[in-house]
Amino acid sequence: MEVKLLKATEDPEETICTAARNDYMEEFAGDKSFKEIMTTIEGETIEEKKETLIGHLLKQGHFGPFEHPQATFAVKGISRSCMAQITRHRHVSFDVRSMRYVSFDDVDPENVAEGEMVVTPPSANDPDWVGRNQKGGAVDDETVEKREEIFRESVKRSVEDYQELLDLGMPPEDARFVLPIGTEVNMVLSMNARMLMHVADMRAAADAQWEIREMTEEILDLAKEWCPITFEYYEENMKNRKNRLAP
Numbered sequence: 001m002e003v004k005l006l007k008a009t010e011d012p013e014e015t016i017c018t019a020a021r022n023d024y025m026e027e028f029a030g031d032k033s034f035k036e037i038m039t040t041i042e043g044e045t046i047e048e049k050k051e052t053l054i055g056h057l058l059k060q061g062h063f064g065p066f067e068h069p070q071a072t073f074a075v076k077g078i079s080r081s082c083m084a085q086i087t088r089h090r091h092v093s094f095d096v097r098s099m100r101y102v103s104f105d106d107v108d109p110e111n112v113a114e115g116e117m118v119v120t121p122p123s124a125n126d127p128d129w130v131g132r133n134q135k136g137g138a139v140d141d142e143t144v145e146k147r148e149e150i151f152r153e154s155v156k157r158s159v160e161d162y163q164e165l166l167d168l169g170m171p172p173e174d175a176r177f178v179l180p181i182g183t184e185v186n187m188v189l190s191m192n193a194r195m196l197m198h199v200a201d202m203r204a205a206a207d208a209q210w211e212i213r214e215m216t217e218e219i220l221d222l223a224k225e226w227c228p229i230t231f232e233y234y235e236e237n238m239k240n241r242k243n244r245l246a247p
């Protein structure tokens with residue numbers, strides 16, 4: 001899996017603060033410099049003032065201003081299972097690599113068995129891995145070797161069958177039905193800062209699956225570089241809180 005920040009609103013925290021100050025200013029925010037807009041906010045420097053206001057907004061649950069800045073991420077190599085989970089979030093915009101127009105006719109099924117094209121879950125080769133709803137706990141090496149063998153054989157066979165169906169003239173959009181749910185996709189996704197916090201609430205949490213959790217943690221790291229005051233506050237004060245519900 002690889003996650004990159006493609007594009008994002010410039011000066012996102014200036015936008016958040018301007019939007020929030022607009023709510024309580026008699027004057028038109030469009031006529032004022034950012035410095036003027038922030039005059040009454042506590043702090044010596046403009047950075048301190050931004051920290052004061054953003055901390056206050058997040059603490060009070062005044063989340064509307066965080067809907068203005070938006071970021072676009074490119075994600076490489078997540079499973080269709082992970083895709084199904086993330087695309088449940090209705091305020092995120094997505095583009096997903098098509099399996100109707102992109103066919104995997106030149107992929108070597110042997111390489112698929114070695115981890116190409118299909119995501120291998122850690123429980124397929126790590127004896128100590130314990131996932132949710134798993135019967136028993138850690139397993140011995142022999143059991144995990146057996147798991148790995150079955151997993152590899154199964155994905156190899158489905159790619160061989162897929163390619164044979166393509167050779168028999170079946171369209172890629174129909175032949176893909178035999179491919180596993182672990183088949184990799186690349187996607188581009190965009191969301192605003194408020195939604196990013198909501199996705200993190202649900203998908204960076206301990207009860208989310210390892211793959212979407214990893215993706216969300218990577219998105220959060222990039223968000224911290226893009227919109228630092230907001231996502232550092234989120235990390236320190238909001239992440240993993242109980243009773244989260246749509247910030």
Ligand SMILES: Cc1cc2nc3c(=O)[nH]c(=O)nc-3n(C[C@H](O)[C@H](O)[C@H](O)COP(=O)(O)OP(=O)(O)OC[C@H]3O[C@@H](n4cnc5c(N)ncnc54)[C@H](O)[C@@H]3O)c2cc1C
Nearest residue numbers: 085088089090091092198199202203205207208209245246
């Ligand atoms: C650990 C975990 C397990 C899950 N298991 C399952 C499962 O077994 N089966 C399954 O189907 N799903 C499952 N889900 C998905 C989950 O039920 C949600 O559909 C998904 O996480 C989207 O989040 P959301 O409901 O907050 O909606 P989002 O689309 O992220 O919307 C954000 C917020 O906007 C508001 N909102 C959006 N649309 C509406 C609306 N129509 N009406 C009212 N308010 C709205 C809500 O406040 C919502 O929280 C699981 C999620 C997690 C994290």
